[in-house]
Amino acid sequence: MVDNFSMRQTEVRRRWIIVVPNVLSTLRMILAGAFLFVNSAWWWLMILAAGFSDFADGFIARRFHASSWAGGLLDAVADKTFTLIVLIAFTVDGRLDPWQTVLLLGRDFVVLFVALYAAVTHRWHAFRKMPSRLFGKLTTASMFALFLIVALHPQRDLGTIAIIALTIAFSLAAAVDYFAVFLRGLAGEKS
Numbered sequence: 001m002v003d004n005f006s007m008r009q010t011e012v013r014r015r016w017i018i019v020v021p022n023v024l025s026t027l028r029m030i031l032a033g034a035f036l037f038v039n040s041a042w043w044w045l046m047i048l049a050a051g052f053s054d055f056a057d058g059f060i061a062r063r064f065h066a067s068s069w070a071g072g073l074l075d076a077v078a079d080k081t082f083t084l085i086v087l088i089a090f091t092v093d094g095r096l097d098p099w100q101t102v103l104l105l106g107r108d109f110v111v112l113f114v115a116l117y118a119a120v121t122h123r124w125h126a127f128r129k130m131p132s133r134l135f136g137k138l139t140t141a142s143m144f145a146l147f148l149i150v151a152l153h154p155q156r157d158l159g160t161i162a163i164i165a166l167t168i169a170f171s172l173a174a175a176v177d178y179f180a181v182f183l184r185g186l187a188g189e190k191s
Contacts, residue, residue, distance in 0.1 A: 018066040020057070022074055024054075024060070028081075028082050029078045029081050031050045032082040032084075035086060035089060036089060047147045048148065051144040054075075054078075054140065080111070090147075103171065103172065104167060104171055106172045107136060107174040110174075111178055123186065131181075133174065133178065135170060138170045143167055146164060146167045
């Protein structure tokens with residue numbers, strides 16, 4: 001027989017844990033806003049904090065089964081917001097060229113296009129079924145590595161150019177992959 005008190009404690013703990021990933025995603029959005037107002041000497045610390053919050057919210061959500069569609073959406077919005085603001089700051093500061101920023105945002109442009117298309121055509125369910133994918137995860141990981149390298153080492157040497165090229169390749173591969181998944185979802189609707 002299960003103790004009623006233990007069941008209540010477990011439920012209280014679970015409710016508390018469910019909130020943690022969303023708090024971490026919200027923290028990343030706050031860091032994104034603050035990024036524009038902080039001296040560039042501190043950018044690396046903000047990037048580390050955002051990277052840690054991204055890893056921790058995903059880990060906690062999976063480990064404690066505390067994930068939800070709304071939480072996943074909040075995580076994605078926080079990621080996209082942080083990425084966009086950092087890339088804009090790096091471009092304005094001259095650490096990245098505008099064309100590099102546009103290519104680095106390839107995945108994000110496709111996801112935004114797909115989300116807008118799904119909303120306008122009332123096919124939101126097809127967008128909701130798009131899971132995170134390998135190239136998307138590789139893009140996010142390489143993007144945080146790129147951010148850290150560019151924040152700590154603003155000079156463009158061969159190593160920096162290589163990580164920019166690798167991250168662009170991941171971003172464009174993720175863009176193609178996400179678009180293909182969405183098209184398959186739409187084709188599945190018609191079958």
